[in-house]
Amino acid sequence: MALSDADTIRRTYWRENRRWMLILGSIGFVVSLGCGVLWVEPLNQIRLGGFKLGFWFAQQGAIYAFIILIFTYARVMARLEKRLGLEEPEA
Amino acid sequence: MSLTETTYWVVGASFALYMLIAIRSRAGTTQEFYVAGKGIHPVANGMATAADWMSAASFISMAGLIGLSYNGYGGSVFLMGWTGGYVILAMLIAPYLRKYGKFTVPEFIGDRYYSDAARVVAVICLIICSVTYVIGQMKGIGVAFSRFLETDYETGLFSGMFIVFFYAVLGGMKGITYTQIAQFCVLIFAYTVPAIFISLQLTGQPIPQLGLGSTLADGTYLLQKLDQTLLDLGFQEYTTSVRGSTLNMAAFTASLMIGTAGLPHVIIRFFTVPTVRAARASAGWALLFIAVLYTTAPAVAAMARLNIMQTLAPEPGQHLAIEERPAWFKNWEQTGLLGIDDKNGDGLIQYSADPETNELVKLDNDILVLANPEIANLPNWVIALVAAGGLAAALSTAAGLLLAISSAISHDLLKRTLMPDISERQELMASRLAMGVAVLGAGYLGLNPPGFAAGTVALAFGLAAASLFPALLLGIFSKRVTREGAILGMLAGIGVTLAYVFQHKGIMFIPGTGFLGDLPPNWFFGIEPNAFGVVGALVNFTVSLFVSRLTAPPPESVQQLVEDIRIPVSPRSS
Numbered sequence: 001m002a003l004s005d006a007d008t009i010r011r012t013y014w015r016e017n018r019r020w021m022l023i024l025g026s027i028g029f030v031v032s033l034g035c036g037v038l039w040v041e042p043l044n045q046i047r048l049g050g051f052k053l054g055f056w057f058a059q060q061g062a063i064y065a066f067i068i069l070i071f072t073y074a075r076v077m078a079r080l081e082k083r084l085g086l087e088e089p090e091a
Numbered sequence: 092m093s094l095t096e097t098t099y100w101v102v103g104a105s106f107a108l109y110m111l112i113a114i115r116s117r118a119g120t121t122q123e124f125y126v127a128g129k130g131i132h133p134v135a136n137g138m139a140t141a142a143d144w145m146s147a148a149s150f151i152s153m154a155g156l157i158g159l160s161y162n163g164y165g166g167s168v169f170l171m172g173w174t175g176g177y178v179i180l181a182m183l184i185a186p187y188l189r190k191y192g193k194f195t196v197p198e199f200i201g202d203r204y205y206s207d208a209a210r211v212v213a214v215i216c217l218i219i220c221s222v223t224y225v226i227g228q229m230k231g232i233g234v235a236f237s238r239f240l241e242t243d244y245e246t247g248l249f250s251g252m253f254i255v256f257f258y259a260v261l262g263g264m265k266g267i268t269y270t271q272i273a274q275f276c277v278l279i280f281a282y283t284v285p286a287i288f289i290s291l292q293l294t295g296q297p298i299p300q301l302g303l304g305s306t307l308a309d310g311t312y313l314l315q316k317l318d319q320t321l322l323d324l325g326f327q328e329y330t331t332s333v334r335g336s337t338l339n340m341a342a343f344t345a346s347l348m349i350g351t352a353g354l355p356h357v358i359i360r361f362f363t364v365p366t367v368r369a370a371r372a373s374a375g376w377a378l379l380f381i382a383v384l385y386t387t388a389p390a391v392a393a394m395a396r397l398n399i400m401q402t403l404a405p406e407p408g409q410h411l412a413i414e415e416r417p418a419w420f421k422n423w424e425q426t427g428l429l430g431i432d433d434k435n436g437d438g439l440i441q442y443s444a445d446p447e448t449n450e451l452v453k454l455d456n457d458i459l460v461l462a463n464p465e466i467a468n469l470p471n472w473v474i475a476l477v478a479a480g481g482l483a484a485a486l487s488t489a490a491g492l493l494l495a496i497s498s499a500i501s502h503d504l505l506k507r508t509l510m511p512d513i514s515e516r517q518e519l520m521a522s523r524l525a526m527g528v529a530v531l532g533a534g535y536l537g538l539n540p541p542g543f544a545a546g547t548v549a550l551a552f553g554l555a556a557a558s559l560f561p562a563l564l565l566g567i568f569s570k571r572v573t574r575e576g577a578i579l580g581m582l583a584g585i586g587v588t589l590a591y592v593f594q595h596k597g598i599m600f601i602p603g604t605g606f607l608g609d610l611p612p613n614w615f616f617g618i619e620p621n622a623f624g625v626v627g628a629l630v631n632f633t634v635s636l637f638v639s640r641l642t643a644p645p646p647e648s649v650q651q652l653v654e655d656i657r658i659p660v661s662p663r664s665s
Contacts, residue, residue: 050312
């Protein structure tokens with residue numbers, strides 16, 4: 001891929017960014033509104049130690065997943081910026 | 092040393108620390124006053140954001156809200172909503188506003204929508220959200236003082252105002268940031284220590300998050316025992332009782348998520364880090380620090396609820412005699428958080444779900460956190476720590492809100508709209524003055540809370556979700572949305588949300604003026620007023636996009652601004 005002109009770099013960066021937002025955002029949606037609310041009843045049939053699984057997602061699991069999602073996003077974006085030469089100078 | 096003396100020492104020491112930090116971090120420029128010079132390390136900003144975010148309500152009330160009012164599973168909306176917002180913030184809002192690189196949220200809306208009118212509408216939305224929120228914090232300060240330090244409410248409120256005044260006027264965002272870091276340490280320590288003890292006592296497991304899924308001394312799982320005890324008393328099962336309907340829970344969670352991502356006092360924290368990359372990482376750290384409390388809270392909720400019920404009814408059918416109630420029970424009766432009424436005159440306390448026969452007539456949400464150390468027989472210094480923690484939570488959030496309000500006034504209204512010619516020094520002076528006035532105003536509202544103040548923190552989220560969040564999101568992700576679209580969208584979103592809340596809760600919350608009644612059958616698809624922000628946001632999006640199609644596209648310079656904020660640095664052509 002020729003990353004020579006500024007316009008291509010901009011477009012590549014924005015396309016990749018949106019792709020990651022879509023992927024990670026969907027996972028966030030699935031673990032919270034999905035596992036914690038919409039599908040909570042079937043998931044509650046499964047047990048995780050003393051937890052019903054749906055209940056666990058709603059009160060613990062979703063939060064842990066959110067943390068992982070944000071750090072993943074921060075990491076992939078930093079890597080993308082490095083690849084495209086868009087790193088900010090350290091202040 | 093008596094409990095009150097210990098509490099004075101612990102709270103006094105924490106206040107002395109905040110003052111010391113304030114003196115060492117005075118602001119010398121508007122950049123320092125508004126955004127702490129943009130030099131805060133992402134981890135430090137994460138901690139400050141966590142303190143900024145976790146309010147008196149999170150610290151004192153949330154466990155009770157989950158464990159009592161929402162009966163367990165239903166309370167998950169707060170846990171998921173108030174943390175999921177950070178995912179939205181980290182991906183959709185914070186990096187781009189940090190790149191934009193100025194001082195306030197209305198400033199971005201004014202520039203992006205090339206209009207002073209849009210700026211002023213945003214200032215109004217910001218003030219409505221932040222003022223409703225700050226009243227709760229001021230009340231929290233007064234209440235914490237009066238309960239733990241045995242002062243009256245006014246004295247407590249004035250002491251809190253004095254401290255906030257001192258470090259917020261002197262240091263602005265710079266002073267607030269460093270005090271918030273200290274306040275985070277105080278509040279998180281104060282929250283987790285009693286939780287660890289109670290988890291150890293009930294389950295033998297020191298980590299409350301794991302204790303929640305562990306077994307009790309008799310070998311049954313804690314949550315199973317809790318479900319069974321509640322069923323025996325006529326309540327719904329703890330782990331499955333839904334709030335309203337599945338749709339209502341989803342709407343409530345979504346409203347809290349996007350409201351979180353639209354609250355100006357949270358967004359401006361991300362203006363203080365040096366780079367876009369740091370803003371993203373900082374959101375992760377913020378959520379990590381928040382999660383320490385937010386994953387502990389549901390454990391505290393379940394364990395404290397079980398503890399209270401086992402005190403009242405050690406075995407099914409067996410009831411605590413009024414004569415034999417423990418000392419902590421009597422202490423909290425005096426504060427009005429607990430109340431009994433021996434309706435059948437048998438000298439026993441019958442606790443049940445039936446309001447006709449239930450004799451525990453008052454069981455306040457706050458009791459789950461406040462009385463926890465006493466119920467678990469913890470030493471005095473732990474109880475004193477809970478007082479200092481509650482105050483730290485209220486003070487740190489109040490300061491963040493007051494900064495959002497005062498910077499909107501001194502920067503957006505004064506410098507950017509009314510008096511653009513004032514110098515840097517004059518603006519700094521004006522921002523200090525605005526901060527002073529905001530503190531006094533908040534104090535006044537804390538002393539004379541308007542009738543509608545009780546349920547308004549949840550409302551602040553609905554309003555932020557319906558007004559500011561869509562304007563910010565569209566401003567970043569669309570180049571085509573115009574000033575007319577944004578202004579009408581914000582007005583429509585906030586209008587629809589307020590109208591829905593007022594028609595069910597009363598106009599300006601005055602009882603009796605609601606014309607549809609606060610009854611679930613009248614709710615729009617069964618969505619309760621506090622959960623309506625997401626519908627308001629959809630209205631905002633629709634209006635903004637529709638009106639934008641009918642109006643002339645934004646000028647070239649604005650489209651260029653959008654291009655620029657989407658990317659951390661401009662690419663070099665080679």
